[in-house]
Structures are given as structure tokens and as C-alpha cells.
Amino acid sequence: xxxxxxIERLQLKQLNQFKHRSIDGVFIxxxxxxxxxxxxxxxxWLTMQTYKSIIPAANxxxxxxxxxxxxxxxxxxxxxxxxxxAVPLLWSELPTFELAVKxxxxxIG
Amino acid sequence: MNMRMIREALEASVIExxxxxxxxxxxxYASDLMSDVLAFGKPHSVLLTGLATQQSVISAHMAxxxxxxxxxxxxxxxxxxxxARDHRLVLLSTGFxxxxxxxxxEAIRKGTPAxxxxxxxxxxxxxxxxxxxxxxxxxxxxxxGSVSTEVKSILKKIGLDPRLIRRIAISTYxxxxxxxxxxxxxxxxxxxxxxxxxxxxxxxxxxIPDVELAMQEGFTTATExxxxxxxxxxxxxxxIKKNADEMRIDSRVGEGTSLEMxxxx
Numbered sequence: 001x002x003x004x005x006x007i008e009r010l011q012l013k014q015l016n017q018f019k020h021r022s023i024d025g026v027f028i029x030x031x032x033x034x035x036x037x038x039x040x041x042x043x044x045w046l047t048m049q050t051y052k053s054i055i056p057a058a059n060x061x062x063x064x065x066x067x068x069x070x071x072x073x074x075x076x077x078x079x080x081x082x083x084x085x086a087v088p089l090l091w092s093e094l095p096t097f098e099l100a101v102k103x104x105x106x107x108i109g
Numbered sequence: 110m111n112m113r114m115i116r117e118a119l120e121a122s123v124i125e126x127x128x129x130x131x132x133x134x135x136x137x138y139a140s141d142l143m144s145d146v147l148a149f150g151k152p153h154s155v156l157l158t159g160l161a162t163q164q165s166v167i168s169a170h171m172a173x174x175x176x177x178x179x180x181x182x183x184x185x186x187x188x189x190x191x192x193a194r195d196h197r198l199v200l201l202s203t204g205f206x207x208x209x210x211x212x213x214x215e216a217i218r219k220g221t222p223a224x225x226x227x228x229x230x231x232x233x234x235x236x237x238x239x240x241x242x243x244x245x246x247x248x249x250x251x252x253x254g255s256v257s258t259e260v261k262s263i264l265k266k267i268g269l270d271p272r273l274i275r276r277i278a279i280s281t282y283x284x285x286x287x288x289x290x291x292x293x294x295x296x297x298x299x300x301x302x303x304x305x306x307x308x309x310x311x312x313x314x315x316x317i318p319d320v321e322l323a324m325q326e327g328f329t330t331a332t333e334x335x336x337x338x339x340x341x342x343x344x345x346x347x348x349i350k351k352n353a354d355e356m357r358i359d360s361r362v363g364e365g366t367s368l369e370m371x372x373x374x
Contacts, residue, residue: 028207030141048142096139100211
């Protein structure tokens with residue numbers, strides 16, 4: 001599945017413009033250092049962390065997209081940074097656990 | 110769903126709480142950000158986290174969770190284990206990552222009816238008044254949470270409504286963490302009257318230049334070290350505002366901050 005289909009199926013909000021790409025697995029963490037150590041390229045990264053340091057981390061790992069969960073408000077500077085580095089930034093109202101369950105039902109990971 | 114089923118689904122080892130495996134679990138909350146656990150976690154949940162620290166267990170205790178699962182094979186600290194034992198929380202450890210753990214728990218949750226919702230506890234009939242003073246030390250991360258733990262334990266002994274105790278415990282914990290992270294030291298006072306519980310925390314510290322800004326969700330001056338502990342995500346003061354019936358902050362830059370929280374009984 002790619003990010004375009006994912007956005008549609010789970011009604012995610014897209015916070016910036018980017019080129020759609022395919023998703024390979026899911027990684028969940030709110031710790032930037034964990035993500036840098038353990039997430040793999042192409043993963044969909046679910047996090048409640050909205051601090052701007054998530055963007056360089058996502059860029060470094062080369063995740064397919066970052067999904068901010070739980071309806072957390074994303075600061076403008078995080079969105080700006082995502083736009084500048086073209087890191088796909090998505091948003092969902094669902095808590096992390098509920099979103100993970102839906103992703104699994106879609107056959108991701 | 111109960112703790113034993115979760116342990117089996119996650120092939121987890123039991124760090125603490127072998128005798129509490131039949132405890133029913135009503136919700137699952139996955140987070141490494143402790144303020145979010147305090148803000149959005151529901152009572153009788155289990156916390157899934159990769160943050161194997163004492164603060165995770167204290168946060169779960171404040172939010173009335175049943176237990177905590179440390180993920181990705183993270184080793185528990187001695188402090189976390191001791192706190193779980195002293196406060197009767199189940200502590201599990203699994204090698205699975207967060208996503209796999211969510212999926213495995215969902216598989217067993219689907220197959221079992223939701224546990225019975227806990228009934229409302231009887232109102233306390235004891236009308237008593239008391240006042241206690243505490244000291245909070247800035248930078249003392251090893252003891253961070255001890256004052257709010259003590260406050261919670263006192264209120265429990267008095268027999269206040271658990272939902273009220275939870276709001277007071279969460280607010281006090283956020284206030285205490287602010288002192289540990291930002292100030293040099295603080296005096297905290299718990300005052301209970303038949304109508305009201307009040308917690309004040311007066312610190313000596315840098316003060317808050319713009320209180321209105323600090324009250325905004327997501328605004329933070331936290332360092333990377335604080336964030337690594339799951340705090341400093343800009344949720345502390347908003348969390349207190351959400352939980353307290355009345356909240357007042359007075360701050361002088363270079364002198365300190367005084368936080369007053371009131372809760373109606």
C-alpha cells in the first residue's frame with residue numbers, strides 16, 4: 001500500500017505536500033532516539049511526539065511518512081520543517097493503539 | 110481481558126505482580142510521553158511503553174492504571190521495580206516492539222468481552238481537615254514523583270472519591286516535575302478541608318517570562334534530557350488546568366513561580 005491509499009482508507013489529514021510512496025511496515029515510538037536506532041526505511045512512523053526534531057529523524061531514517069496520532073496539535077515550525085525537507089507528515093485523531101489496530105486490519109506490517 | 114492474557118499474548122516476563130495476573134484490564138494505552146498518559150489515559154488501562162523508567166510507572170500509578178509493559182526488551186530500572194511493588198502495579202517486559210504488541214493485544218481483546226466497568230465508590234463520610242508540607246528538590250530526578258505519590262497515598266487513606274484523587278495526583282505530579290526540571294527547590298503544601306483540597310507549590314527558580322505562552326499546549330523549553338524521560342512535551346501546565354477546578358500561577362523572572370491548585374470535594 002502507498003501513502004495515497006492509506007490517507008484515503010484511514011481518512012488521515014495530510015499536513016504538507018509530498019510525493020507518495022509505498023509503505024513497508026510500521027514503527028511506533030514517541031522517542032526520537034528510539035526511532036533513529038530502530039525504525040527502518042519505508043516504515044510508517046506513528047508518534048505522539050510533535051516537537052520539530054521528529055522531522056530530521058524521519059528524514060534520516062527515510063520513513064515513508066510520519067503520522068501524528070491522538071489528535072495532537074502540530075506546531076507550525078514542525079510543519080514548516082516537514083515542508084522544507086519534503087518529509088510526508090500525516091495526522092490522525094485516533095490514539096496510537098487504535099490506529100495500529102486499523103493498520104493491521106489493512107494488512108500493513 | 111486480564112493481565113494473564115496480556116502476559117501470554119506478549120510472551121512477557123513478569124517483573125512485578127505475579128499475584129495480580131487475574132486483574133481485569135479495560136483499555137490499552139501506547140505512549141512514551143508521560144504527560145499524555147496523564148492527560149488521556151483511562152483508569153484501569155495497561156500502559157505499553159519503551160520508556161523503562163521509574164517515571165513511567167509513577168505516571169501509570171497517578172493515572173490509576175493496572176500495570177505497565179516495557180517493550181523492545183528494555184530492562185527495568187530498580188526504581189521502577191520498587192515503585193511497582195510498593196504500589197501494587199503489574200510490571201511486564203516483552204521483546205516485541207510497540208506495533209507488534211498492539212496487534213497481539215487486539216487479537217485477544219477481540220475475543221473477550223470488555224471487563225465490567227468499575228462501579229462508583231462510596232462517598233467518604235469522614236469530614237476531616239489536614240495540612241502537610243513537603244520539599245521538592247530541583248534536578249533530583251531519582252526522587253521525582255515522591256511528593257505526588259505521598260499526596261495520593263494520603264488522599265486515598267482519607268477515602269476521597271478515586272476520580273478526584275486521580276485529578277489531584279496528576280496535577281501535583283505535573284507541578285512536581287516542573288520543579289524538578291526547571292527550578293532549584295520548592296515548598297509544597299497539601300491542605301484538605303471538608304469542602305476543598307488545595308495544593309500549592311512555591312519554587313525558587315528562573316520564573317516564567319510569559320505565563321500565557323507557557324499555558325499553551327505544546328510550548329516547551331525542555332532540554333533533550335527531559336524529553337528523553339518522556340516529559341517536556343509542553344503538556345504540563347495545560348494538564349493541570351484541565352484537572353484542577355481552579356488554578357493560579359504567579360511568576361517573577363529570576364525569583365520563582367508559585368502554583369496554586371484547588372479541587373472541590
